[in-house]
Amino acid sequence: MLNVFRGKPKYVTVRPQEEPERKDFPDNLWTRCDSCGKMIFTKELEKEAFLCASCGHHFRISARKRLAMLTETANFEAFPPLVAADPIGFPGYTEKIKQAQEQTGLDDAVLIGKATIQGSCCILGIIDFSFIGGSMGSVMGEQLVRGFEKALQEELPVVIFSGGGGGARMHEGIFSLMQMAKTAQAVGKHSRAGLLFVSVLTHPTMGGIYASFASLGDIILAEPGALIGFAGPRIVEETTRQKLPAGFQTAEYALKHGMIDAIVSRSQMLSYVGRLLAWHR
Amino acid sequence: MQAFEWEKPVLELEARIGELKQFIHSEEMDFSQEIKTLERKAATLRKEIYENLTPFQRVTMARHPKRPTTLDYISLLFDEFVEFHGDRSYRDDQAIVGGVALFEGRPVTVVGPQKGRDTKDNIARNFGLPHPEGYRKALRLMKQAEKFGRPIITLIDVVGAYPGIEAEERGQGLVIAQCIEEMSFLKTPILSIITGEGGSGGALALGVGDRILMLENAWYSVISPEMCAAILWRDSSRAAEAADLLRLTPTDLLKFGIIDDVITEPLGGAHRDHVTTGLQIRSFMRRYLATIMKKPIDQLIEERLARFRQIGTFNEKSLAEL
Numbered sequence: 001m002l003n004v005f006r007g008k009p010k011y012v013t014v015r016p017q018e019e020p021e022r023k024d025f026p027d028n029l030w031t032r033c034d035s036c037g038k039m040i041f042t043k044e045l046e047k048e049a050f051l052c053a054s055c056g057h058h059f060r061i062s063a064r065k066r067l068a069m070l071t072e073t074a075n076f077e078a079f080p081p082l083v084a085a086d087p088i089g090f091p092g093y094t095e096k097i098k099q100a101q102e103q104t105g106l107d108d109a110v111l112i113g114k115a116t117i118q119g120s121c122c123i124l125g126i127i128d129f130s131f132i133g134g135s136m137g138s139v140m141g142e143q144l145v146r147g148f149e150k151a152l153q154e155e156l157p158v159v160i161f162s163g164g165g166g167g168a169r170m171h172e173g174i175f176s177l178m179q180m181a182k183t184a185q186a187v188g189k190h191s192r193a194g195l196l197f198v199s200v201l202t203h204p205t206m207g208g209i210y211a212s213f214a215s216l217g218d219i220i221l222a223e224p225g226a227l228i229g230f231a232g233p234r235i236v237e238e239t240t241r242q243k244l245p246a247g248f249q250t251a252e253y254a255l256k257h258g259m260i261d262a263i264v265s266r267s268q269m270l271s272y273v274g275r276l277l278a279w280h281r
Numbered sequence: 282m283q284a285f286e287w288e289k290p291v292l293e294l295e296a297r298i299g300e301l302k303q304f305i306h307s308e309e310m311d312f313s314q315e316i317k318t319l320e321r322k323a324a325t326l327r328k329e330i331y332e333n334l335t336p337f338q339r340v341t342m343a344r345h346p347k348r349p350t351t352l353d354y355i356s357l358l359f360d361e362f363v364e365f366h367g368d369r370s371y372r373d374d375q376a377i378v379g380g381v382a383l384f385e386g387r388p389v390t391v392v393g394p395q396k397g398r399d400t401k402d403n404i405a406r407n408f409g410l411p412h413p414e415g416y417r418k419a420l421r422l423m424k425q426a427e428k429f430g431r432p433i434i435t436l437i438d439v440v441g442a443y444p445g446i447e448a449e450e451r452g453q454g455l456v457i458a459q460c461i462e463e464m465s466f467l468k469t470p471i472l473s474i475i476t477g478e479g480g481s482g483g484a485l486a487l488g489v490g491d492r493i494l495m496l497e498n499a500w501y502s503v504i505s506p507e508m509c510a511a512i513l514w515r516d517s518s519r520a521a522e523a524a525d526l527l528r529l530t531p532t533d534l535l536k537f538g539i540i541d542d543v544i545t546e547p548l549g550g551a552h553r554d555h556v557t558t559g560l561q562i563r564s565f566m567r568r569y570l571a572t573i574m575k576k577p578i579d580q581l582i583e584e585r586l587a588r589f590r591q592i593g594t595f596n597e598k599s600l601a602e603l
Contacts, residue, residue, distance in 0.1 A: 080597070081598070082595045082596065082597060083595060083596045083598055084595055084596075085594040085595050085596055087537075087593075087594040088526070088527070088528045088533075090526055091526065137593075138592075138593030138594050138595045139593075139595045141593050142593050142595055145590065168481075168482075168503050168504075169503075170503060170504050170509060170512065172503075173502060173503055173526075173527050173528050173529070174501060174502060174503060174527075174528065174529070174534060174537060174539050175537070175592060175593055175594065176503050177481060177482070177485055177502070177503035178485075178539065178589060178592040178593070179592075179593060180458075180461060180482060180485060181461050181465065181485060181489055181589045181592075182589045182590060182592060182593065184458055184461040184462040184465065185461075185462065185465045185466075185586050185589055185590070186590075187462065188462045188463075188465055188466055189586070192466070206454075207454075207482075208481075208482060208503070210454035210455075210458075211453075211454040211455075211457040211458050211461075211482045212457075212458050212461065212482075213458070214458075215452075215454055215455040215457075215458035215459070216458050216459070216462055229449050229453075229454060230442065230444070230448075230449060230453040230454035230457070230482070231442075231444030231448075231449065231453070232444075235444045235508075236444045236445060236446060236449065239443075239444045239445065240444075240445050240446060242446060244446065245446065248446065248449070249449060253450075257450045257451070257452075258452075259452050259455060
């Protein structure tokens with residue numbers, strides 16, 4: 001934080017348009033699968049859309065990597081950037097934002113713009129977990145609303161990949177809670193005009209993000225194994241003092257209980273979403 | 282009645298005055314001058330204490346076991362009430378109550394989370410923590426109100442939606458989103474009053490009103506002070522410090538434009554005088570209902586949406602420019 005006292009700053013300045021060197025995976029050649037424990041050649045992992053070749057585990061990926069899997073740079077026109085303010089003067093929030101920006105090269109937790117996916121024009125939003133847990137504050141709320149408004153204006157479908165374990169961003173207090181209403185209403189207006197919203201839940205989609213726009217898709221998809229729910233598993237366990245059932249709050253669990261339309265593997269995602277968009281053109 | 286540590290000085294003084302009065306009465310002596318002085322002192326002390334409550338002291342006031350519950354408010358605010366039950370799909374969740382009531386002769390729909398009034402009641406009502414079916418019932422009743430052109434009054438007092446296994450299985454997050462979204466477009470006037478606790482999404486699910494009022498000793502926040510403290514310092518006992526950070530008091534929320542007005546409570550809190558609290562809320566309801574019922578419904582919905590649309594603070598600059 002206060003590098004002033006330590007001589008040289010320990011960070012580098014990056015431009016948001018460029019993918020900075022990420023610490024998603026260690027620099028070494030091999031990555032251990034979180035699920036099956038197998039060692040995977042990192043280069044191989046990147047080639048395979050960050051899926052474990054032996055167990056199919058979906059590694060968490062950055063918004064930019066996700067974007068690259070869905071469309072080409074030339075086919076993505078990002079919205080003008082917004083940067084978080086500190087509406088309730090929460091201690092450490094400004095520093096936290098700066099740090100997240102330096103680490104991810106993003107302005108905030110959502111990457112959003114007009115995109116073409118397999119020939120279909122749409123508004124595409126992708127939430128990045130590594131930016132303060134992908135939590136929703138005023139910036140994400142506003143960007144998503146602008147997305148739905150633009151889509152409404154231009155009669156476009158909206159596709160959002162949600163992966164925000166943090167839900168509403170605590171550091172903005174009541175302002176982040178209100179983003180739930182703001183985004184839900186934007187979905188409502190877009191929906192009432194007869195337009196399509198495909199909500200894709202990636203690991204993890206919880207709390208205020210799940211309890212607002214992400215639940216309101218005409219079609220709700222999820223990646224295998226993604227954690228989906230309102231209250232976090234630890235809170236549920238502590239409150240109920242019950243042992244959680246196997247696979248509780250996973251995408252498979254949500255599918256079984258009728259909460260989502262389908263589970264789609266990352267390797268199939270592009271063609272699946274592409275087909276849905278084409279059928280609703 | 283359970284007293285808080287910080288109000289003990291004034292309660293003790295009040296008790297002394299009572300004793301003195303009793304004594305004088307039995308001894309037939311004239312101490313009226315002295316009593317007047319003491320009563321003045323008590324009044325000053327009371328004002329000093331209750332007007333300078335810390336945010337967390339207000340949170341504990343909002344949780345006072347003798348504070349009126351939603352059903353208490355319903356009997357205080359309305360002339361008649363019939364309760365309707367069930368979500369028509371799974372069961373009747375008693376942690377949310379609702380039905381049709383008469384407000385000064387006019388039928389209105391009223392819904393709100395209901396805490397228990399004693400242990401047995403609390404168990405039946407799951408300590409006022411609603412399941413998805415509770416929210417589905419609320420939504421059903423609100424849509425019924427829309428159909429019959431009745432205004433809706435939501436009375437909000439909830440720590441949060443229940444974080445349980447079955448609640449998750451039946452779509453707690455999904456139903457909150459649906460409540461928020463559908464309420465936003467209902468073609469009938471909506472008045473929301475936060476009477477006690479306004480805990481996160483579980484409160485917002487019933488809080489998308491055309492006017493949003495809040496009692497003086499209520500709180501409304503994205504997260505409870507305990508949970509916030511647990512996240513920040515891994516210590517939920519530091520809730521008082523977290524309450525200071527969250528800006529969850531009606532005064533702050535009014536300043537932020539999140540709520541429209543603050544309903545003052547009798548000195549010492551609503552639990553000390555239910556009737557006066559009820560009368561006070563009634564007068565606010567009368568005024569605000571009249572305002573929103575006068576407006577054409579399309580305009581009202583437009584304004585409802587515009588209100589939330591503009592909430593949020595950010596800078597229109599990229600991080601490279603900043």
